[in-house]
Amino acid sequence: xxxxxxxxxxxxxxxxxxxxxxxxxxxxxxxxxxxxxxxxxxxxxxxxxxxxxxxxxxxxxxxxxxxxxxxxxxxxxxxxxxxxxxxxxxxxxxxxxxxxxxxxxxxxxxxxxxxxxxxxxxxxxxxxxxxxxxxxxxxxxxxxxxxxxxxxxxxxxxxxxxxxxxxxxxxxxxxxxxxxxxxxxxxxxxxxxxxxxxxxxxxxxxxxxxxxxxxxxxxxxxxxxxxxxxxxxxxxxxxxxxxxxxxxxxxxxxxxxxxxxxxxxxxxxxxxxxxxxxxxxxxxxxxxxxxxxxxxxxxxxxxxxxxxxxxxxxxxxxxxxxxxxxxxxxxxxxxxxxxxxxxxxxxxxxxxxxxxxxxxxxxxxxxxxxxxxxxxxxxxxxxxxxxxxxxxxxxxxxxxxxxxxxxxxxxxxxxxxxxxxxxxxxxxxxxxxxxxxxxxxxxxxxxxxxxxxxxxxxxxxxxxxxxxxxxxxxxxxxxxxxxxxxxxxxxxxxxxxxxxxxxxxxxxxxxxxxxxxxxxxxxxxxxxxxxxxxxxxxxxxxxxxxxxxxxxxxxxxxxxxxxxxxxxxxxxxxxxxxxxxxxxxxxxxxxxxxxxxxxxxxxxxxxxxxxxxxxxxxxxxxxx
Numbered sequence: 373x374x375x376x377x378x379x380x381x382x383x384x385x386x387x388x389x390x391x392x393x394x395x396x397x398x399x400x401x402x403x404x405x406x407x408x409x410x411x412x413x414x415x416x417x418x419x420x421x422x423x424x425x426x427x428x429x430x431x432x433x434x435x436x437x438x439x440x441x442x443x444x445x446x447x448x449x450x451x452x453x454x455x456x457x458x459x460x461x462x463x464x465x466x467x468x469x470x471x472x473x474x475x476x477x478x479x480x481x482x483x484x485x486x487x488x489x490x491x492x493x494x495x496x497x498x499x500x501x502x503x504x505x506x507x508x509x510x511x512x513x514x515x516x517x518x519x520x521x522x523x524x525x526x527x528x529x530x531x532x533x534x535x536x537x538x539x540x541x542x543x544x545x546x547x548x549x550x551x552x553x554x555x556x557x558x559x560x561x562x563x564x565x566x567x568x569x570x571x572x573x574x575x576x577x578x579x580x581x582x583x584x585x586x587x588x589x590x591x592x593x594x595x596x597x598x599x600x601x602x603x604x605x606x607x608x609x610x611x612x613x614x615x616x617x618x619x620x621x622x623x624x625x626x627x628x629x630x631x632x633x634x635x636x637x638x639x640x641x642x643x644x645x646x647x648x649x650x651x652x653x654x655x656x657x658x659x660x661x662x663x664x665x666x667x668x669x670x671x672x673x674x675x676x677x678x679x680x681x682x683x684x685x686x687x688x689x690x691x692x693x694x695x696x697x698x699x700x701x702x703x704x705x706x707x708x709x710x711x712x713x714x715x716x717x718x719x720x721x722x723x724x725x726x727x728x729x730x731x732x733x734x735x736x737x738x739x740x741x742x743x744x745x746x747x748x749x750x751x752x753x754x755x756x757x758x759x760x761x762x763x764x765x766x767x768x769x770x771x772x773x774x775x776x777x778x779x780x781x782x783x784x785x786x787x788x789x790x791x792x793x794x795x796x797x798x799x800x801x802x803x804x805x806x807x808x809x810x811x812x813x814x815x816x817x818x819x820x821x822x823x824x825x826x827x828x829x830x831x832x833x834x835x836x837x838x839x840x841x842x843x844x845x846x847x848x849x850x851x852x853x854x855x856x857x858x859x860x861x862x863x864x865x866x867x868x869x870x871x872x873x874x875x876x877x878x879x880x881x882x883x884x885x886x887x888x889x890x891x892x893x894x895x896x897x898x899x900x901x902x903x904x905x906x907x908x909x910x911x912x913x914x915x916x917x918x919x920x921x922x923x924x925x926x927x928x929x930x931x932x933x934x935x936x937x938x939x940x941x942x943x944x945x946x947x948x949x950x951x952x953x954x955x956x957x958x959x960x961x962x963x964x965x966x967x968x969x970x971x972x973x974x975x976x977x978x979x980x981x982x983x984x985x986x987x988x989x990x991x992x993x994x995x996x
Contacts, residue, residue, distance in 0.1 A: 383413065388449055390420050393431035402427045402488065407946065408434065419949045421711075425488040437949035439714035441815060441825055457710045458827075465706040467838045470734060473760040475696045476838040478703055478727050482735050490706075492728050493936075500736045500743055500929070507925035521623055522917050526907065530887050530920070541882035544979060549889040552663060555674050556635055556643035557790075559607060561982050563879035564685035565793035568643070570781030571599055571606040571634065578632045579654050580647045587664055588646040590639045598636070602787060605635040605643060609680040611688065611761050613652045618745060618752040618893065624916070626749040629898045631677050641789055648673040650898040657900040668905040675910065676898055679749070679891040682884065685876065686748070687755045688762040691738070694873040696759075697771070698723070698994045699730045700839030701865045708831035714815040715828060717947035718808075718862065721938065722869045725995035747915065747922035749893035766840070768847040771864045773801045773872070793875060796971060796985035800871045800940070801863060803963040803987075808862040810956035812855050819854040828852065832861070870940050874990040881931035885924055891915055892923045930996060940964060940990040964988075 387410060394403050408420040419437040426432055433453060445451050464487050468479035480486050524530055531546070548554040559568040574580055574595070582595045589598055598604050613630035634647040644663075650673060651658040661673035702723040709716035738744045738755060745751035750758060769775045777783050777794050785795065816822050823829075829851050840846040852858045884890035896913040899905055915923060938944065941961045948954065964987035975981035983989055 387412075387418060387436070388447065389453060390434045391431055392422075392426065392434065393429065394426045396429050400427075405432070407437075419946070421945070421947050421949070423945045423947065427488050435712050437946070438712075439717055439815060439948060439950065439953070440712050441714070441821070442827055443821070443824060454710045454712065458708065462707050465703050467703065471756050471760070473763055473841070475692075475700050475763075475766075475840065476703075477696065477699055477734070478731060480731055483728060483732050486728060486731055490725070490727050492725055492732075500732065503929040505925070507928040508921055523912055524914065524917060524920070526911055527888060529911075530914075541879075541980060542885045545883060545889050546886040549886055550671055550674075552644040552674075553642050555645055555678070557980070558678075558681075558883060559605075559635065560643060560788070560791045561793055561980070563876055563883045563984075564681055564689050565791075565875070566689055566776075567607045567681070567684065568605050568635070568780070568782065569607075570602055571604040572781070573599060574604075574634075575606075575608075575632070577652055577654055578634065578647070578649055578660070580634060580660060584660060584662055585634075585636075585646045588636055588644070588662075602781070603637045605637070607633045607635070607677075607681075609633075609677075609684060610652055611758060612680055612683060615750065615754045615757050615761075616752070617754060618749050620741070620745045620752040624895060626893045626895060627897050628683070628749050628754065628894075629676050629680055631673075631680050633677050637788070643788075645674065645677075648677055650676050659900070659902055661902070665902055666905070668907060668910060669899070669902050672899060672905045672910050672913070675888060675891060675913070676894065678889055679894055682890040682892060683748070683750045683754075683758070687750060687758045689876050690873075691733075691755070692759050692762055692766065693771075694868060694876060695726075695730055695733070695994055697766070697839070698726045698869040698873070700835055701869065702726045704831050704834035704839065708834055709827055711947075713827055714811065714948075714953075715831070715862070718811055719865060720947060721943050721945065721992050722866050724938070724993040725934075726869065726993055729995055743922070743926070747892045747919040747926070763841075763843075764845070766846060768849065768864070771868055771872075772860065773797050773867060792974075792982035793985065796967070796982065797871060797875065799967045799970070800964075800985055800987060800990070801867055803960065803967060804866050804871070805859055805863040806963065807956060807960040808866065809855075809859045810959065811953060812859055812862070814950070814952045814956070816855055816858070822855055822858050823851075823853050828858070869993050870990050871985055873994045875984045877996065878931050878933075878989065879984050880927040884927045887920050887923065888914060890927075893919060932996065933991065934995055937995075938992045940987045940992055942992065 390408055392405065392408070403426045405422040405424065405426055407422055410418040410420065412418065420434040421437045422432065422434055424432065435450070435453065442454065445454060466479035467476040470477050478486065483491060545554070559565065580595065585595055589595065591598065591603070593601065595604070609630045609632070612628055615628055617628045618626045629650045630652050631648055631650045632652070633645055635643050636646045637643055646663065648661045649658060650661070661670055663670055701719070705716060705719050705723060736742055744755060748755070769779070777798070782788060782791060782794060832852050833850055836842065836848045836850050840848045849857070849861070852861055891914050893915050894913050895916065896909065941957070941964045943957060968986050968988050971983060971986045975983060
């Protein structure tokens with residue numbers, strides 16, 4: 373890092389803009405400029421934030437760091453600068469459809485085609501092929517890689533690739549994965565804690581009778597009464613019905629199922645499974661598996677649910693609802709909010725590297741013949757069908773954390789005491805909302821100012837039109853009319869890009885590294901009758917050695933923080949210069965620190981601590 377002092381003798385008058393250009397020497401020498409500080413003859417300091425790359429012989433024109441809405445710009449030169457910046461950005465950041473029905477993404481085929489300002493500093497650091505191979509080396513599992521197709525001999529055999537970097541949670545999973553309490557616990561606090569909902573009536577397609585589940589119920593009530601009292605929960609993998617399984621490897625036939633799982637809150641307030649049907653259509657070839665069945669029947673049924681959960685988690689919860697949605701927010705921000713706009717300054721730290729990581733994923737991971745095809749039963753196009761189907765449930769209200777929890781009937785702490793994802797998520801949501809409100813009140817003195825902010829309205833419209841494809845049913849607003857609604861809208865954006873992504877991403881090694889607990893593929897079809905399942909059959913169904921290694925490398929690499937990670941509330945780039953905003957940031961950090969303390973205290977002496985939403989572990993943006 374270099375600092376340069378430039379002294380100017382003559383009086384320059386009031387400085388409106390600073391123009392900076394870089395001369396090109398013999399070789400390409402990009403320059404990342406953080407900021408320029410001007411000291412006036414009167415001894416005042418003016419800050420001109422930049423935080424951009426200056427490449428070739430282009431010039432960059434900077435405004436001082438005070439955030440301004442369009443209505444605050446009085447001179448022609450400032451209005452023109454603002455307009456020109458957006459015109460250039462709209463040429464650079466173009467929308468493109470990657471697959472029909474997907475949210476639109478950036479128009480770039482590879483990471484190297486992206487604007488320099490949003491590329492990773494070091495492209496090697498996010499090379500998925502390199503990282504997965506490195507992960508397999510670190511885990512000492514590359515020696516099994518040539519054993520594609522060959523099955524493990526038994527459950528204990530999976531430990532050969534597991535032992536290397538076991539941590540407390542993954543080790544605990546390995547020891548307890550077969551137990552019903554562990555199976556149920558993951559719906560609340562695993563890496564996909566978003567599917568479970570309170571069951572208000574048993575669906576017709578799951579013809580469970582009292583006789584079947586009587587021995588699992590502990591309150592001397594009928595199943596209907598348990599439902600009425602709110603003790604029955606359901607997870608339905610209907611989305612997987614009709615999705616094509618991976619056919620990219622002719623030597624291994626792979627299978628998918630679309631199970632329905634019924635769960636029960638027992639007298640210890642633990643959530644445990646009481647019935648599993650592995651397909652959507654009831655019938656003699658689609659039996660309802662029960663805890664009272666033969667040990668291996670019940671275990672295989674649970675494994676199928678865990679495998680289905682893994683697919684929904686990777687493609688819907690993680691890819692669509694954090695990565696792709698965050699990219700939409702990011703592109704719209706660059707296209708519609710100039711750097712001087714207070715909302716650009718507020719949001720830009722939460723967009724760091726998101727377009728870059730997604731572009732890299734489309735280049736190497738989820739493309740045709742990408743890494744995703746190697747080990748996942750939804751590779752080879754199934755994941756594309758899943759995103760297309762899941763778009764209908766991608767609504768604005770489902771991204772409003774407290775609203776979504778309530779809609780699923782999961783909001784009562786008294787009723788469901790051990791739902792830490794909900795408890796921590798609501799605390800972080802409230803802290804972000806309070807911060808957004810503080811910033812809004814500094815720049816928007818009334819709802820009228822919100823309505824009149826044409827740049828803000830263009831940003832909101834871009835997200836609706838291109839991100840949500842103009843689908844009215846998505847519930848995404850076309851315009852935002854009040855300060856209150858704006859605070860919620862900004863909270864949705866910041867929460868999704870930071871907390872929601874952290875909650876569903878960084879637990880992947882913990883929960884998915886023990887392969888029988890999260891099989892990325894199944895090599896035998898779901899059982900169609902009871903009483904025939906053997907341990908050999910289960911091991912034959914689970915992924916072979918080669919796929920197990922790819923899967924382990926993937927979940928390990930995805931669970932790592934960036935080298936220079938910035939966590940929630942850390943804003944080292946000073947886009948804002950005004951004192952009131954600095955005070956709002958300090959208050960935000962204080963609120964986040966209190967949440968960290970509360971979570972740390974709760975996790976003390978817990979065998980299964982829940983820390984994915986602790987703000988000191990929540991990166992500001994989707995960057996991995």
